[in-house]
Structures are given as structure tokens and as C-alpha cells.
Amino acid sequence: MVPGDLRYTSDHEWVRVEGDEVVVGITQFAADQLGDVVFVELPAVGKALKAHVTFGVVESVKAVSDLFAPIGGEVVGANDALTASPELVNSDPYGAGWMLRLRPSDAAEISALLDAAAYEQVVAEG
């Protein structure tokens, strides 16, 4: 089950709307597929992101994976706790393992994201 109050991408990222900002992370499914996360590289506050471009990387013991911006916007926060404790991505992907806080450039991009049911379908289809 994935949280019902979030929006998702088929790249296994989630988006939570909080006022006029959004919080971004990767899903439990993505974290489980990666295995033990040992390194997260995130952009600096102030950086402008376009939807679908690479904004950082997450590395497990075995593999390196790109992170894709679910929507466009300006980075207004990045989770510095992941520098010292990247394992939070595995243990609490929807909470303490969050990655970015964005100010969206186009709110319409949020409504184009998958809802929980559609994302569960993506996971089920592998």
C-alpha cells in the first residue's frame, strides 16, 4: 500500500503538497529495490529544476540511480540529514527520508502526476 494523500511519478518519486510548496522523495518500492542506501546527492537551495530532469543521485551498496524532478520549480530546501544518515531513505521514505522542498513553477504539473491508485498499478505491472 502506498500513502493515499501523495502524488507519484512512474520513476517512483512521491510529491506531497504543503501550502504553496511541495516535498519530494522516493517511494518505499524504490527504496526496497535499491537496497541499503549509503549516499544521497541533492541540489543546492536556489537551484531551478525543470520537470523530468536529473536533480541528484541515490546510491546503494551495489548501484547508482538518478533522481528525476517530478515537477519543475525552485529548490527551497534539501534534507541535509541524508548526508549523515542516508539509511533514512530505507527506514522512513515518506517521512524523515524526504529529499527536496520545491516551490512549483507550474501548479498544473502537480495535477498531472499519478494518484495512489495509478501508482500502485505502475508497481504491480513492474
Add this chain to the structure above:
Amino acid sequence: MTDTPAPMSQPSPILDRHEALGAKIVEFAGWLMPIQYGGIIDEHRAVRSAAGLFDLSHMGELVIEGPDAGAALAAALITDPPALAVGRAQYAQICNEDGGIIDDLIVYRLGETRFMVVANASNARVVSDALAARIAGFQAVLDDRSLATGLVAIQGPKSGAMLQPLASVDLGAIKYYGIAEGVVAGLPALIARTGYTGEDGYEVFVDVDKTGVLWDAMLAAGRADGLVPVGLGARDTLRLEAGMPLYGNELGLDTNPYEASLGRVVKLGKPGPFVGRAALEKVSRDGVSRRLVGLMLRERGIARHGYPILVDGAPAGIVTSGTQSPTLGQAIAMAYVPTAQADPGTMVAVEIRGAPVAAEVVPLPFYKRPA
């Protein structure tokens, strides 16, 4: 794109055990094997603190027997198997005429005229074919026992205490890099004190159809004291911390033993010809232009297989293996660097996603078990 199907992978003889334990199964070197059960870091730490159980049934076991078995192997390999005492083992390599490495091996002397060569799964067929061709002129025969043999390893500081109650022989009497015949869990077995983790441990060879019985008995014997099943993922991080090379990463046909910092393995002083002698004698005389070294990253980042090494901003080498060391909490790597940069303390850079990241050459291994 073509529609040629991939060749069928050989399942581990105990794939059912791995699936029942919740393992993630991957295709590796033509086999279906467990890569991890719980998490790689937990499995890694269990081996360092207690013990881990490994299914290594994919490895190749080649038995060479006959009055000339030792001489045949001396002509085929870069080491000197006839110098081994019965019941002892050595790390070895098989090279081509150019001195390139076909595979790295463990050679066990089982008797005066009987040896067992253990090859990597990915190379088992190539090694079997090369050895068969190279011993053709000798009074020795090769029996490829790879598919007839199951192999289960127990590795870690508690491995001896866990295995002893199942074993008919005194495990303490088997020296490091020794091997003995015995009975384990009621099964005729070869028990070797070898491994690929940097820990003390044992590798137990049995008939393939008894692999499950052996696995179940060993897991049950150690479970209460912290024994966990360990997959290929942690096997890789354990061997990397121990500074042990992996064929396909550190070793290959385009590398020779001297470049791999394993010149001590080449026995140029042994009598007679062997495949690769002329080329290796020349390398030994002339020296090498690059060497395999250990690296510790001194800035944030993880070096990975294939990342370039930069010296004065220009590509000058390559990372062969790299990860975040679970034991050290530090990014470690092995890499080929120019000989001038190979001394410990030298600073180089690893190119990670287009940016240089500082790394220091350090002595191998990264991890040495407490004495």
C-alpha cells in the same frame, strides 16, 4: 535487436532454500544465485561479528589426477603446485601466452597425485577447456566436477565453533589454506580453511545432491549464535574490504599478475616451461606502467567500477571496484593507476559524474581481521 533468447541459467542446487529464506535471486555468471536475503549491510556485519553462510555451488571444481598431475599443473599455471604439501592449498592464476590472466584459482593438493582446482563460475568452462588442453601431454586426467559438486562456505569469527559439532575432524588442526577429508552433517566432505571475506572460515565441498542437507544442517547449527545466510552482494563488499581481486573487475586478459600487484604469485624460479613464462619474465624484468592500488576517497562520493582516475586533471587510470565500506563507514575502491602514482599517500582524483573527487592511495587490505 535480435530475438535470440538468453541461454538458460543454471539454478543453484538449493534455489528452493534461498527462496524460502526470502532471497532476492539474480542471474550471475550463468547461474541463478541469491544476491541478498535481508540487507547487504546487515549480512556484511554478521560475517565480521559472528558468521555468514554462503552457497557457492556456482564455483567450478576441476580434479586433476595421475602420476604427472603436479607437473601438468606446473606447466599450465603460473604457480608451483608440486611444491604444495598434501592437504595444503595455494592462490594461483592461469595465464595465456601473453601473460594475460584467464582466471584466478585456488589449487588444493588432495593427495600425492590428486589436485583440485577451484575456478570462478564465469570462467569454469574456459578454465576446464584450457587445463584439459594443457595437460594433454602428461600422465594426468581432468575430471570437471563443477556440476557434480555443491559448495557451502561458513565465514566469520564464530565459524569454527559453529561447524565443529557437525564435523568428524578437528577443525583446528586444518591450517589456514589447508584442506582435509572428513564427514560433515553425516556427509562425506572436503573441508577447506579458505574463503573470500577476510575472515577465518571453512568451505565444505559435498556431492551436489547433498547440498541442501549440508546447508540446512550448517544454518541450524549456527542460527542461535548469529549465523545468517549471505548473498553475493555482501560477498562482494567483504572481499573488497579484504583487498581481494575479482575476475572481471581487477583481473582479466588485459591485465597481468604484476600489474595486479600479485607478482609474488608468479613462480619464475620453478623448473620447466609454463604457459606465459616468456611474457611474464619480460614484465618482471621491464617493470609495469600501471598498478592495482587501494583508494580511500577524501571528499564526498563513491567511486564505482569503470570511473576514470585523473592525474593532473587528465584520465590516467580506472576504478575496478568501489563501494561504501560497511566496516569503515568510508568510500573505498581499487583502481589501476600509473606506477608513479601507486605509492601509499599519493593523492589522485576519481571522476564522479564529471567532477574530480580527491582520493588517497592506501595500502591493501582495507580491513584486516583482529589477530
